[in-house]
Amino acid sequence: MNIRLEYVLFVFGILFCLAGVGYLAVEYVKNLSEAGKLVSLLLTVAMFAFLSKYFEGIGW
Amino acid sequence: MTIKRRNLYLYLTLICFFGVIAIFIVDGYMGIYDTVYITAGEREQKIESDVWQRNDPYRSSGIARGEKAFIRYEVDNRRFSGYEADIDVSVWRMQNKVSDVLSQHIAIGSFNKVQIEWVIDTAELLPPDAPPEQGFDYTLTIKRGETERNIILYVNPTPYPVIKTVPSPPR
Numbered sequence: 001m002n003i004r005l006e007y008v009l010f011v012f013g014i015l016f017c018l019a020g021v022g023y024l025a026v027e028y029v030k031n032l033s034e035a036g037k038l039v040s041l042l043l044t045v046a047m048f049a050f051l052s053k054y055f056e057g058i059g060w
Numbered sequence: 061m062t063i064k065r066r067n068l069y070l071y072l073t074l075i076c077f078f079g080v081i082a083i084f085i086v087d088g089y090m091g092i093y094d095t096v097y098i099t100a101g102e103r104e105q106k107i108e109s110d111v112w113q114r115n116d117p118y119r120s121s122g123i124a125r126g127e128k129a130f131i132r133y134e135v136d137n138r139r140f141s142g143y144e145a146d147i148d149v150s151v152w153r154m155q156n157k158v159s160d161v162l163s164q165h166i167a168i169g170s171f172n173k174v175q176i177e178w179v180i181d182t183a184e185l186l187p188p189d190a191p192p193e194q195g196f197d198y199t200l201t202i203k204r205g206e207t208e209r210n211i212i213l214y215v216n217p218t219p220y221p222v223i224k225t226v227p228s229p230p231r
Contacts, residue, residue: 031091
């Protein structure tokens with residue numbers, strides 16, 4: 001089994017990002033203004049879209 | 061060219077991620093937050109600052125007649141500058157002020173918090189001719205500068221006394 005180190009690091013990076021956003025979402029989403037919630041949602045959707053395109057580009 | 065474009069998607073992903081983080085910090089964490097703690101009947105009720113975003117008065121749990129409610133008001137300054145305000149607490153019923161509870165000036169340093177405590181005694185609020193079977197609603201108004209928080213305090217009616225049954229006389 002030959003897993004490239006950079007893929008493992010990518011997975012760790014993604015998990016840390018998701019954990020960080022999840023923690024912030026649970027703690028502070030209730031204090032966000034309506035505009036802040038909307039912009040956060042749009043940025044989250046865009047983030048996953050760009051991430052998908054990136055993975056598509058590297059052949060996943 | 062393909063690698064450049066692939067990296068562009070990665071950079072855009074990172075920009076979006078840090079954008080979300082920045083919004084959560086600036087909009088969700090920074091600012092002035094106030095929390096009210098009401099202790100009545102050995103139960104503490106916490107009213108967090110997000111409750112006030114609905115712009116409705118908060119309906120607290122009831123206070124037993126004759127007992128006291130211990131209220132703690134916490135102001136959390138999560139800003140780089142200091143914060144000063146006048147705190148005025150009063151109790152209202154049917155648009156009439158029943159009593160002034162507290163008037164105090166607070167000054168909080170950056171990323172610090174202040175707590176103010178007071179006691180609401182139901183014996184002092186209720187009218188002397190209040191029937192024991194009737195419950196009463198009061199509005200506790202906390203004014204902090206231009207901001208106003210309203211909490212509805214319900215004073216429970218006195219439980220009905222136990223009716224003693226008289227045994228029927230023996231025949």
